[in-house]
Amino acid sequence: MKEFKNKIIRLSNNSILTYKIFQPVYIFLVVNLFLISGCSSINKSEDINICSKTKLPCIDSNEYVLLITNKGKITLELYGKSAPITVGNFIDFVEKGAYNKTIFNRVINQPYPFIVRGGDNTSIGNQNKFIDTKTGRKRYIPLEIKLKTKNLPIYGKEIDAPSQINNIELKHKRSYLSMARSKSVNSANLQFYILLKSLPELDGRYAVFGKVINGMNVVDIIQEEDFIIEAKRVEP
Template sequence: MKESKKKNTIFSLLNNSTLIYRFFKPFYIFLIVNSILITGCSALKKNENVDICSSTSFPCLLSNEYVLLITNRGNIKLELYGKSAPITVGNFIDFVEKGAYDKTIFNRVIREPYPFIIRGGESTFIDKNTGKIRYIPLEIKLKTKKLPIYGKEIDISNQINNIELKHKRSYLSMARNKSLNSASAQFYILLKSLPELDGRFAVFGKVISGMDIVDLIQEEDFIIEAKRVDF
């Protein structure tokens, strides 16, 4: 009972009124997200031999990618793991290249009662090419599976232990609301390990330099520019 209460408290800390429930009715969100999943991810569930990136309409990358966040506090370099989270990484890189993170603030920083997360990115970034908000499915890969699991939380203990990318200090994960498939452009960086979040949110990369800068970030600090870089 206490563990369940703790998880719900953590979720409420990650979620707030700035997310998409503020803008759309829940039923409308359900229709949008499910229409995307039908066209974008149906092929991913057929078998484990499918080529993910040729079987989805979402941006998708199977390679390791690198992003430099130039902030008012200093530079933060990210490594993103496309083999483990191809759709999440493809989505993030696509937003980087569209300038979605440029001149945006870190809109939530939680350090009390202990270091928790910093959150960046706009939850309602509209793709100028489509005029719509893009939502991606929850994407979690197990070490024993060739493909990630989509649109489903991992809540069985032996499977949780088998998750490839976990919520550790310096790692990046996608923010979402209560709908499993509601991640878009908003992300967070962990200030401490939070195993309570494993299996519930999509981890897709980590900070490889500049964690000292991350530790300085306060709410209203901002990203001057985010750009894709070589290793």
């Protein structure tokens, strides 16, 4: 159990581990900064269009991204209807070239398959492409998890009730894509991870937003320090 907890911690973006002082009320306020009308008002109506109510990049359609790596090509399908802010954030960084020449900085496949984490651009050229050009600061997005029985995702809140976990639309299964973050639920930025096996222990804690639809054989052979040559948006 101790070994597993240590692996969970490694999913975090090591450059943003300063959130230990955050309190639950403060976390809620942070989410309200992200969403123009705040999470509370959004959740009052299931008819609200999230993308019209947030200043963050937001896409509510399926999108496709090709990762060209030094080991081969990986095609991703992203589910904007289930995770519009997470997908919008990812696509925005892709189009800005933020993932180009970035390394896979955490690969855990021993003693059993776990995750491959990518998006670390601090180790190649120190380009700091995770900076939002509009604000000049890092852009963080809230935890975003959608339940099958809800029209809108839940924001800024881990889901731990068994009945709700069973109802999560996008779960941590092999080949699926999720956002890395630090201890704060609203600290996802640029880094993501691909699951090498199903990990239901992560459901409700991290935002799943897509999956590998081609090239999982490439993902399986990636090692730490392998890298993304280019990431680009493509047609289905």
